[in-house]
Amino acid sequence: MGLFDREDFDRQLGELPGVTFDDQWDAHVAKVGGKVFCLLSDAAPPRIVFKVTEESFDILTALDGAAQPAYFAKRKWVEITERAKLTDADLLAYVWRSHEAVAAGLTKKLRAELGLA
Template identity: 65%
Template structure:
C-alpha cells in the first residue's frame, strides 16, 4: 500500500509509538503527543507533509516534486507530491524521522507514557 492512500498511511504510521490520527485542515493528520508530524492531503494530487532536519530540507527541496510546505514553519517542513522522485521506503524513513524529531519536543513523562524511548 502507498503512503499516499489513507489505508497505507494509517497502516505504516500506526506502527510508530504513540501515534493518533485526526482529520482536519482538509487533510488526514498523524500526531504524536497531540503534535503533528505527518499530513496526507485529501485533495489530488495527494501530498505528504512532514518535518525534516536542516540538511535534509536542502537535499529534499532540490528534488522534483518536493517543496517547502505551505502554512508550516518557514524551513524544515516539506511537501512531497505523489509521483515525486522519492520511493515509498524513503517516504516512510522521512516520516519516521519526523516522528522522532517531534517526539523529542515532548516531555519525558509523556514520551514514557507513549512508549517512546
C-alpha cells in the same frame, strides 16, 4: 500503494509508538503526543507533509514534486507529491525521522506514557 493511500498511511504510521490520527485542515493528520509530525492532504494530487532537518530540507526540495508547504514553518517542513522520485522506503524513513524529531520535543513524562522513553 504507499503512504499516498490513506489505508497504507494509517497502517504504516500506526505502527509507530504513540501515534493518533485526526482529520483537520482538509487533511488526514498523524500526531504523536498531540503534536503533528505528518499529514496526508485530501486535495488532488495527494501530498504528504512532514517535519525535516535543514539538510533534508535542502535535499528534498531540490527534487521535482517537493516543496516547502504553505502555512508551515520555513525550512522545517516539506511537501512531497507522487512526482518526487523517492522510493516508498525512503519516504517512510523520512516520516519516521519526523516522528522521532517531534517525539523528542515532548516531556519525559509524556514520552514514557506513550512508550517512547
